[in-house]
Every structure is written in structure tokens, then in C-alpha cells.
Amino acid sequence: MAPHDALSEFDLIKHYFVRQRPGRATLGIGDDCALMTPAAGKQIAISSDMLVEDRHFFAGADARMLGHKSLAVNLSDLAAMGARPVAFTLALALPQAERAWLAGFADGLFALADAFDCELIGGDTTKGSLNICITVFGELAPGQALRRSAAVAGDDIWVSGTLGDARLALAGYRMEQELSPADLATAGARMHTPTPRVALGCALAEAGLAHAAIDISDGLVGDLGHILKASRVGATLDVDALPAGPVLARQETGLRRRYTAAGGDDYELCFTAPASSRDAIAALAISCGTPATRVGRIETQAGLRLVDAAGQPLDLQLSSFDHFSD
Amino acid sequence: MAPHDALSEFDLIKHYFVRQRPGRATLGIGDDCALMTPAAGKQIAISSDMLVEDRHFFAGADARMLGHKSLAVNLSDLAAMGARPVAFTLALALPQAERAWLAGFADGLFALADAFDCELIGGDTTKGSLNICITVFGELAPGQALRRSAAVAGDDIWVSGTLGDARLALAGYRMEQELSPADLATAGARMHTPTPRVALGCALAEAGLAHAAIDISDGLVGDLGHILKASRVGATLDVDALPAGPVLARQETGLRRRYTAAGGDDYELCFTAPASSRDAIAALAISCGTPATRVGRIETQAGLRLVDAAGQPLDLQLSSFDHFSD
Numbered sequence: 001m002a003p004h005d006a007l008s009e010f011d012l013i014k015h016y017f018v019r020q021r022p023g024r025a026t027l028g029i030g031d032d033c034a035l036m037t038p039a040a041g042k043q044i045a046i047s048s049d050m051l052v053e054d055r056h057f058f059a060g061a062d063a064r065m066l067g068h069k070s071l072a073v074n075l076s077d078l079a080a081m082g083a084r085p086v087a088f089t090l091a092l093a094l095p096q097a098e099r100a101w102l103a104g105f106a107d108g109l110f111a112l113a114d115a116f117d118c119e120l121i122g123g124d125t126t127k128g129s130l131n132i133c134i135t136v137f138g139e140l141a142p143g144q145a146l147r148r149s150a151a152v153a154g155d156d157i158w159v160s161g162t163l164g165d166a167r168l169a170l171a172g173y174r175m176e177q178e179l180s181p182a183d184l185a186t187a188g189a190r191m192h193t194p195t196p197r198v199a200l201g202c203a204l205a206e207a208g209l210a211h212a213a214i215d216i217s218d219g220l221v222g223d224l225g226h227i228l229k230a231s232r233v234g235a236t237l238d239v240d241a242l243p244a245g246p247v248l249a250r251q252e253t254g255l256r257r258r259y260t261a262a263g264g265d266d267y268e269l270c271f272t273a274p275a276s277s278r279d280a281i282a283a284l285a286i287s288c289g290t291p292a293t294r295v296g297r298i299e300t301q302a303g304l305r306l307v308d309a310a311g312q313p314l315d316l317q318l319s320s321f322d323h324f325s326d
Numbered sequence: 327m328a329p330h331d332a333l334s335e336f337d338l339i340k341h342y343f344v345r346q347r348p349g350r351a352t353l354g355i356g357d358d359c360a361l362m363t364p365a366a367g368k369q370i371a372i373s374s375d376m377l378v379e380d381r382h383f384f385a386g387a388d389a390r391m392l393g394h395k396s397l398a399v400n401l402s403d404l405a406a407m408g409a410r411p412v413a414f415t416l417a418l419a420l421p422q423a424e425r426a427w428l429a430g431f432a433d434g435l436f437a438l439a440d441a442f443d444c445e446l447i448g449g450d451t452t453k454g455s456l457n458i459c460i461t462v463f464g465e466l467a468p469g470q471a472l473r474r475s476a477a478v479a480g481d482d483i484w485v486s487g488t489l490g491d492a493r494l495a496l497a498g499y500r501m502e503q504e505l506s507p508a509d510l511a512t513a514g515a516r517m518h519t520p521t522p523r524v525a526l527g528c529a530l531a532e533a534g535l536a537h538a539a540i541d542i543s544d545g546l547v548g549d550l551g552h553i554l555k556a557s558r559v560g561a562t563l564d565v566d567a568l569p570a571g572p573v574l575a576r577q578e579t580g581l582r583r584r585y586t587a588a589g590g591d592d593y594e595l596c597f598t599a600p601a602s603s604r605d606a607i608a609a610l611a612i613s614c615g616t617p618a619t620r621v622g623r624i625e626t627q628a629g630l631r632l633v634d635a636a637g638q639p640l641d642l643q644l645s646s647f648d649h650f651s652d
């Protein structure tokens with residue numbers, strides 16, 4: 001039996017995750033399944049991400065930030081496809097049902113969910129090592145998805161926002177890099193509370209301006225590599241054109257190049273688009289409030305060539321993140 | 327960098343989870359999102375279950391059985407809603423990428439998926455404590471869902487298949503109950519490889535024969551309790567009418583009553599239906615190859631009353647399973 005003040009599984013769900021507000025789901029939390037009625041003629045985009053303690057976040061990470069980030073990384077996948085968020089499920093393994101943690105996690109989660117009108121419609125809770133698995137659902141018109149396989153030789157390569165501050169924060173936390181408390185806080189916010197670029201991704205897809213897209217989670221070079229492979233093309237990337245986060249921009253050149261090119265945890269969009277889209281993309285970036293920067297070119301020659309501002313080859317000795325490589 | 331024979335995250339997905347066969351998804355594994363095109367006019371039923379080592383299965387559990395069970399418990403949720411399986415996502419945290427384990431897990435998973443024409447369309451893999459999170463998608467016509475809130479006073483209460491052998495196997499493994507190796511194997515199969523009652527659940531929903539339904543995962547008394555609460559009704563349950571599994575049926579009366587009434591891990595359906603549906607349900611159960619047994623009656627009086635074959639009240643001192651109560 002449960003100790004007197006302990007939360008049961010059902011109380012936990014009821015208190016922290018069931019909300020008394022009208023939602024878009026036909027049937028939400030509380031039955032064997034949730035029910036969604038798809039908008040007529042729309043496709044459904046689905047993505048699932050699992051976040052594990054000590055792997056995707058530090059043990060003891062702030063619950064509110066974790067609630068934000070768990071949903072943000074999934075919304076970022078919708079953004080990279082050009083799909084509008086609709087709903088999500090949350091499966092949660094917890095070592096214990098701690099009220100303060102749950103309240104903080106739910107706050108962070110729902111603040112972001114509400115900002116994107118994305119409804120929690122179901123899920124699961126269980127006791128276990130902390131593990132957060134969110135599956136997110138978005139809608140888009142058939143043929144509008146920004147697929148990894150759609151890059152074409154001659155396309156510009158674009159990047160949204162700025163890169164590398166999340167990786168810099170990690171180096172700061174690990175004491176590999178000395179940062180002032182203020183700089184660590186600024187860079188750390190990029191690591192803990194990334195902004196999914198939903199408005200830009202959807203606008204690009206709906207306007208038909210971009211070809212391929214991916215979200216940058218494992219580092220630009222690795223993630224752009226997925227586009228090149230799927231599209232059977234190559235590229236040249238102007239590393240010095242990569243937009244560095246405000247803290248990283250003040251670091252030495254070598255570090256800036258490495259962390260913008262292959263930092264990881266950025267959750268910005270990398271997309272390709274024909275040169276004819278340049279002006280429209282620039283205007284759209286402004287209207288979405290999300291900067292977009294041209295950083296390279298898709299080419300027929302296979303492989304990814306990194307160059308500096310003068311067009312000279314750079315060898316940055318990068319390796320992309322792999323969850324099973326260490 | 328990865329050791330020479332180690333599997334990278336991408337190799338792991340490619341070798342064990344990407345299949346060269348035509349699927350129903352518009353876009354499957356390998357992009358930021360999967361894309362599904364819903365059948366015109368259908369609703370989508372969604373369920374998510376997270377399975378954790380030492381909680382939902384023993385450490386060292388057979389990988390093939392685990393692959394089966396992870397999907398089976400999710401398909402069982404679709405069955406309880408009356409939704410036909412379409413697709414699923416798999417998020418997997420693994421302590422290490424072990425080839426034999428992955429091959430076994432994928433075999434068990436896909437054997438069941440293929441039996442129900444349910445396609446793996448995406449997911450995630452990461453290093454971490456073993457955790458399996460599947461989100462499943464089914465289709466059904468609007469208004470056909472078997473909701474927990476739809477039971478009506480006067481309804482019969484039905485149960486599919488047999489109950490209690492999974493709980494008996496657990497008692498056997500824990501040495502709380504002495505079972506012959508043959509009996510333990512028979513009962514153990516119910517625990518490790520449950521059969522989701524998809525055909526029966528969908529047929530009941532499509533024929534409009536049943537009112538409410540739930541799948542029995544935490545024990546009949548607790549799960550029926552969810553129907554009673556959601557429907558604001560009560561019930562009388564004839565405990566001696568509960569169909570016991572073949573091994574449990576040979577045990578003493580007290581054990582049989584407790585394990586059929588509140589065993590858990592049964593993954594049978596409990597559903598309610600008007601008396602006018604009796605003959606049609608009996609015929610449908612035969613055509614689906616899944617026995618269905620009448621075990622009680624929904625009543626206006628709140629609460630659940632357990633009675634024996636003579637109609638006398640039984641006090642079985644049961645408590646339903648709660649993931650946070652111990």
C-alpha cells in the first residue's frame with residue numbers, strides 16, 4: 001500500500017497532467033486510448049524522442065527546464081518537417097513521485113505546449129530510472145513536408161538562429177571552458193530551454209520556399225550529412241559564416257568554428273532552398289522573428305567540404321554525436 | 327569513437343528496425359518525422375505504454391518475448407477501444423547495443439506487428455537503463471469507440487479469454503506458489519506473450535454490440551472499477567463465473583478467486599453490453615476465436631459487489647496494482 005502522503009499513479013496523472021480546458025482531441029487522458037480527429041485532407045507528422053538522465057540532461061536537472069526541453073526537442077522535429085503541432089503523449093518513468101518535481105516539470109511542459117497550442121492527450125507513468133518519452137503529432141498538407149531527401153545541387157544551405165552556445169555551456173559545466181557566471185547563464189539557457197523553430201519551419205513548408213530540412217540536434221555537420229546522404233548530393237559549408245551564439249561569438253576562432261559546426265543540442269533548423277527563394281526567405285525570417293543565415297551551397301560532388309571566409313579548406317577534426325559510441 | 331565491432335545508433339536502427347517492405351506510412355523511418363495519411367473519415371486512436379526492467383519484466387528477460395509483449399500491451403489498448411492497428415513508434419533505451427538481444431527483440435516485435443499489419447514508422451534509440459516505450463496508432467469510425475464512460479445499468483459484464491494464469495506464473499517465479507515445470511511454462515506464456523484481443527474488440531465496436539470496454543492490465547477488479555467510475559454506475563461481479571486460465575483452474579478456490587479477480591497482466595478485454603446483444607456476442611466470439619464469458623451486471627447502485635456462485639458476498643481483500651505504491 002502507498003504511504004500516507006505518497007501519490008498514486010492515478011492521483012499523479014490527475015493532479016499534474018489532466019487539465020480542465022477545452023482541447024483539440026476528441027478524447028484525451030483517461031481512457032485506453034486518446035482519440036484524434038484529423039483535419040480533412042491533412043497528413044499527420046509523428047516524432048518520438050526519449051530523454052534519459054546523464055545522457056540528455058544532468059542528474060538533478062531543474063524540473064521546469066526539463067519539462068520545457070522534453071517537448072521542445074519533439075516540436076523541433078515537427079518544425080524541421082514543416083508540420084503544425086497538434087498534440088502529444090507523455091510517457092514518464094520516475095524513481096519516485098515527488099510533488100515539487102512534478103509541479104515544476106508540468107509547468108515547464110505546459111508553458112511550451114500552450115505557446116504552440118499543442119495538447120497533452122495521453123501517455124503513461126511508471127516507477128523507474130528517470131526517462132521521459134514524448135511522441136508528438138503535427139499536421140501538414142500532402143506534398144508540403146520538408147524531407148531530408150529533397151536537397152538539389154545549387155540550393156543554398158541556410159541555418160536558423162545561432163549555433164554553438166548550448167555546446168559552450170556544456171563545456172562550461174564540465175569546467176573545460178572558463179565562462180563568467182553571466183555567460184554561463186546565457187549559454188546555459190540555450191542548452192536547457194531551446195526554442196523550437198516551428199513558425200519558420202511551417203512558413204517555409206507552406207510557402208513552398210525550401211527543399212530539404214533537418215533540425216540540428218547532433219551538430220550541424222552531422223545533421224547536414226543526413227540531408228546530403230538522403231539527397232545523394234554534396235556541399236560546401238562556409239564555417240565562418242555560421243551564426244555563433246552571443247557568448248560563443250566572443251570566444252577564440254577555433255572554438256567558435258568547432259562549436260558552431262558540430263556543437264549539438266542547438267535545435268535550430270538547417271534547410272536548403274533554391275537561390276530564387278533568397279529574398280522571400282529573408283522576409284519570412286523577419287516576419288517569424290527568427291534570423292536565417294546562408295552558410296553554404298549544395299553541390300553534385302559527394303562529401304562535405306568545410307571552408308573558411310577566404311574559401312580555403314578547413315580540417316576541424318569533427319565527429320558527430322552517437323548515442324552508442326561511448 | 328565507437329569500438330570496432332560496436333553498433334552505432336544509425337547502424338542499429340538500419341540493421342534491426344528498418345525493413346525493406348511496402349508499408350502503409352507515407353514516410354517511415356529516416357526523417358525528422360514519420361508521415362501518416364489518415365483514412366478518410368476515420369478517427370485515430372493513440373496509446374502509449376512504457377515498459378521498465380524490474381517493474382514490467384524481469385532483468386534478463388528473453389528479448390524475443392519482450393519484443394512481443396511491448397507491442398502486445400499497446401495493441402491491447404487499441405483492442406479495448408475497438409480501433410484497428412495501423413502503425414507504431416518505438417523509443418528504446420538500452421544499456422548497450424547487443425546484437426543477439428536486438429535481433430531477438432526485433433523478431434518478437436515484428437512477428438506480432440506483422441500479424442496485425444501494424445507498421446513501425448519511427449522512434450528513437452539511446453543509451454540508458456533498459457526502457458521500452460511504444461506509441462501505437464489505430465483507426466476507427468467516429469462514434470464507434472468503446473469508451474470507459476459508456477456502461478449503462480442493466481448491461482452484462484463480459485470478459486474475453488481467461489484470467490489469472492499470468493499472475494499465477496509470477497507467483498511461481500517468485501516461489502510463492504509451487505508449480506510443475508510444465509504448468510509454469512504454460513502459465514508463463516500468458517505472462518510473457520499475451521494475445522491482444524484486437525479481432526474481438528474491433529468486431530464489437532464495428533457491430534455496435536458493446537457499450538464500454540477496458541483491457542485488463544492491472545487486474546479485473548481495478549480495471550472494471552475505472553469503467554464504473556467513468557460511467558457513474560456500480561456492479562455485481564460473480565467471481566466464480568470468472569474464466570480461469572488452464573493452470574489456475576486446477577488450483578484451490580481461494581487462489582483462483584483472487585487471481586482471476588485481481589491478478590493483473592491478463593490483457594483480456596472487460597466489456598459491457600446490453601442483454602439484447604448476448605446471442606450476437608456469443609456468435610462473434612466464436613467467429614473471432616476468442617471465448618467471451620458473462621461475469622456480472624452493471625447496476626445503478628455505486629460500488630463493486632463481489633459474489634460467489636450462490637450469490638453470497640465475498641470479501642477477497644484485494645488491492646489493485648499501483649506503480650507508485652511500493
